[in-house]
Amino acid sequence: MDIKKFTRSYRFNLYGITVLLFAVIIFPFLVPSNYIISTFILIGLYGIVCTGLVVLMGHAGQISLGHAAFYGIGAYSSAIVSGKFDFPPLAGVLTGILIACIVALLIGIPSFKLKEHYLALATLGFGVIVFTFLKEWTSLTGGLNGFFGIPPFEVAGFSFTTDRSFYFLVWAVLAFGLWFANNLIHSRTGRALKSIHGSESAAESIGINLMTSKLKALIISAVFASVAGSLYAHYISFINPQLFEVMTSIVFLIMVVIGGSSSLWGGLAGAIIYVWLVELLKDWVPLLGFSTGGEFEIVFFGVLLVVLLIFKPEGLMGSWKERKSLFSPQKKKVQDKKGAAL
Amino acid sequence: MKKWVWLFVMALVLFTISACSDSSSGEGDEIIIGGIFSASGPAAPLGKGEMDTVKMLVDKVNEDGGIDGKKIKLISYDDKSDQNEAVLSMKKLIEQEKVHAVIGGTISGNTLAMIPLAEKSEIPFISLAASKQIHNPDDKSSRKWVFKTAQGDDVVIPKVLQYLKDEGLTKIAWLNVANAYGTSGHTEFAAMAKEFGIEAVVEEEFEATVTDAKAMLTRVKKEKPQAVVVWGTAQESAVITKNIRQIGIDVPIINSHGIGTKQFIELAGAEAEGIIFPIGRLLVADQLSDDDKQKEKLLTYQKDYEAEFNAPPSTFGGHSWDAFYLLLEAIKKANGTDPEKVRDALEKDTGGFVGISGVFNINEKDHNGLSKDSLVMVKIKDGGWVINE
Numbered sequence: 001m002d003i004k005k006f007t008r009s010y011r012f013n014l015y016g017i018t019v020l021l022f023a024v025i026i027f028p029f030l031v032p033s034n035y036i037i038s039t040f041i042l043i044g045l046y047g048i049v050c051t052g053l054v055v056l057m058g059h060a061g062q063i064s065l066g067h068a069a070f071y072g073i074g075a076y077s078s079a080i081v082s083g084k085f086d087f088p089p090l091a092g093v094l095t096g097i098l099i100a101c102i103v104a105l106l107i108g109i110p111s112f113k114l115k116e117h118y119l120a121l122a123t124l125g126f127g128v129i130v131f132t133f134l135k136e137w138t139s140l141t142g143g144l145n146g147f148f149g150i151p152p153f154e155v156a157g158f159s160f161t162t163d164r165s166f167y168f169l170v171w172a173v174l175a176f177g178l179w180f181a182n183n184l185i186h187s188r189t190g191r192a193l194k195s196i197h198g199s200e201s202a203a204e205s206i207g208i209n210l211m212t213s214k215l216k217a218l219i220i221s222a223v224f225a226s227v228a229g230s231l232y233a234h235y236i237s238f239i240n241p242q243l244f245e246v247m248t249s250i251v252f253l254i255m256v257v258i259g260g261s262s263s264l265w266g267g268l269a270g271a272i273i274y275v276w277l278v279e280l281l282k283d284w285v286p287l288l289g290f291s292t293g294g295e296f297e298i299v300f301f302g303v304l305l306v307v308l309l310i311f312k313p314e315g316l317m318g319s320w321k322e323r324k325s326l327f328s329p330q331k332k333k334v335q336d337k338k339g340a341a342l
Numbered sequence: 343m344k345k346w347v348w349l350f351v352m353a354l355v356l357f358t359i360s361a362c363s364d365s366s367s368g369e370g371d372e373i374i375i376g377g378i379f380s381a382s383g384p385a386a387p388l389g390k391g392e393m394d395t396v397k398m399l400v401d402k403v404n405e406d407g408g409i410d411g412k413k414i415k416l417i418s419y420d421d422k423s424d425q426n427e428a429v430l431s432m433k434k435l436i437e438q439e440k441v442h443a444v445i446g447g448t449i450s451g452n453t454l455a456m457i458p459l460a461e462k463s464e465i466p467f468i469s470l471a472a473s474k475q476i477h478n479p480d481d482k483s484s485r486k487w488v489f490k491t492a493q494g495d496d497v498v499i500p501k502v503l504q505y506l507k508d509e510g511l512t513k514i515a516w517l518n519v520a521n522a523y524g525t526s527g528h529t530e531f532a533a534m535a536k537e538f539g540i541e542a543v544v545e546e547e548f549e550a551t552v553t554d555a556k557a558m559l560t561r562v563k564k565e566k567p568q569a570v571v572v573w574g575t576a577q578e579s580a581v582i583t584k585n586i587r588q589i590g591i592d593v594p595i596i597n598s599h600g601i602g603t604k605q606f607i608e609l610a611g612a613e614a615e616g617i618i619f620p621i622g623r624l625l626v627a628d629q630l631s632d633d634d635k636q637k638e639k640l641l642t643y644q645k646d647y648e649a650e651f652n653a654p655p656s657t658f659g660g661h662s663w664d665a666f667y668l669l670l671e672a673i674k675k676a677n678g679t680d681p682e683k684v685r686d687a688l689e690k691d692t693g694g695f696v697g698i699s700g701v702f703n704i705n706e707k708d709h710n711g712l713s714k715d716s717l718v719m720v721k722i723k724d725g726g727w728v729i730n731e
Contacts, residue, residue, distance in 0.1 A: 042430070144525065145450070145522050146451050148481070236426075236429060236455055237458050238425075240425070242425075243426075282419060
């Protein structure tokens with residue numbers, strides 16, 4: 001990919017973030033309903049996690065099956081630091097970030113010494129460990145009974161108690177996250193990650209340090225998830241370990257796959273689609289004559305994933321040019337191979 | 343460029359869709375009740391019966407002409423046993439559907455996540471979950487608008503302890519499943535045992551997925567308890583109960599109210615014989631004496647439910663029966679649906695309400711209102727249940 005194109009996509013993303021910020025500011029004035037605002041708070045939170053995952057999956061080419069655990073680390077750090085020890089909420093968020101970084105290092109170093117997708121396995125196991133930890137350490141986490149009474153988020157004396165103020169907070173954090181990820185993707189590290197995604201051996205041969213590049217991506221995505229978790233805890237004010245089980249990690253993955261991991265916007269798009277489909281299904285499913293939505297939803301998202309992987313494997317926000325090659329994918333591959341061989 | 347244009351268009355479309363679904367409620371001519379049940383997902387065995395019960399009762403009341411000429415409109419959602427779903431559903435019910443009261447929250451976690459919303463928007467909320475934190479939280483946060491109709495461990499454990507005391511079984515073994523159900527039972531037990539002069543000579547935990555617990559039970563056997571208390575739900579309790587008999591511990595076994603299904607008897611087989619457990623009267627309604635206050639209502643509920651769904655009703659369905667009729671009673675007493683008045687009526691004017699779970703005496707200090715007399719000790723005999731009092 002030539003540099004010119006790179007900077008062009010960088011600028012487009014910047015415009016995109018600016019437009020998004022405007023849309024975010026106007027939106028609550030168009031929509032008076034707190035319910036819709038609160039769905040957008042959830043979208044924002046998932047968007048933060050998924051943007052981190054986009055960096056990890058789409059750019060470093062690593063799959064994590066344990067991001068719900070990082071999300072949980074953030075949530076419980078905030079809950080314990082601000083709910084139990086009465087420190088300001090910001091201290092809880094920072095504690096979460098710190099723990100997430102350390103844990104990401106601890107998982108990343110051994111699993112990145114191995115080639116291919118060992119991170120997926122390591123994070124899967126890690127998710128189970130964190131869940132057990134939260135479940136069993138009852139004196140600190142409240143165990144399966146959950147942790148309640150988490151105070152609202154507060155910064156410099158302003159406390160975010162209404163849905164609307166929290167909505168602005170979450171989307172501001174998300175916009176910052178997108179801006180950060182955009183800079184990262186288009187930096188030296190980002191290009192290094194892209195090349196690792198393409199071929200590890202080739203990247204190594206041109207002097208890219210696989211370990212540090214991958215670690216950076218993992219740590220950043222862990223921090224994104226942790227921050228989102230912290231905000232979630234302050235928003236809902238009640239958390240329990242079941243929220244951070246493996247299934248949640250998979251839901252995050254579904255969002256990223258739906259949205260497309262190769263685009264900066266894939267995570268956010270996936271979050272919007274997922275949350276709104278679930279909400280709309282809630283109203284539509286009874287019309288179809290089912291009284292319970294759960295089973296129906298699993299089938300629905302299964303079918304959606306299959307359809308998407310067949311017709312748009314890059315995800316909905318995957319580059320539009322890919323679409324042309326969809327009709328002649330094999331031809332392109334052969335050409336590539338020839339090129340490489342020559 | 344196309345990317346964010348697309349995003350923007352989508353946001354716009356979503357906005358239009360949502361704006362259309364914004365329903366305006368006709369003020370005054372109907373009573374709108376919101377329901378949030380875990381009708382699918384892990385808690386489905388509990389939530390499905392709750393949802394079905396409320397739907398059935400709403401139809402019945404509407405057929406009979408409603409309340410003071412007003413029809414009831416029920417808007418019920420399935421939260422899929424998921425906390426975020428429960429919270430969003432609650433918001434939707436309060437903000438968009440403008441419900442007058444909410445019944446639901448099948449599991450304690452979902453209820454606890456919904457409580458801040460009910461308190462903030464000042465809508466009466468009757469929970470169907472059991473945790474003590476729902477009506478009597480440790481952190482003393484406000485529960486002004488929250489009521490509950492299920493027996494919590496603070497009601498069930500004293501019943502069991504009283505039984506043990508009456509039978510003279512003071513040195514017991516305590517075994518509980520390692521999940522929210524088991525641990526909260528244990529906490530309550532540990533806090534109250536002394537009061538009744540009961541001592542646990544051995545305490546153990548087992549996993550909900552246990553398939554064989556003989557090693558653990560050998561330790562229990564060594565301590566020679568006079569009785570064994572097993573605190574879990576049907577599946578795992580059946581395994582433990584079987585194992586207890588298999589390694590030859592021949593003392594009375596007391597189980598929790600979580601085994602009040604035929605499934606337990608099927609799973610535990612011959613070893614289920616003689617097991618004693620506390621449960622609401624619904625399970626043994628036909629054996630109650632005729633002067634029992636609840637008998638008539640229990641039998642009617644049983645008959646109606648079976649006619650409609652071809653299956654016996656569950657204790658959990660009973661909780662939503664209670665929630666629904668308590669709410670109607672309060673609305674009648676309050677002469678309308680003003681949230682403040684309904685709440686006050688629930689708190690002050692429903693004393694002595696006879697329901698499925700028991701006789702409710704809700705007051706300012708106790709938003710549950712059930713006592714340990716709402717339960718009976720039941721014995722499993724010849725593959726069925728008999729009252730053991």
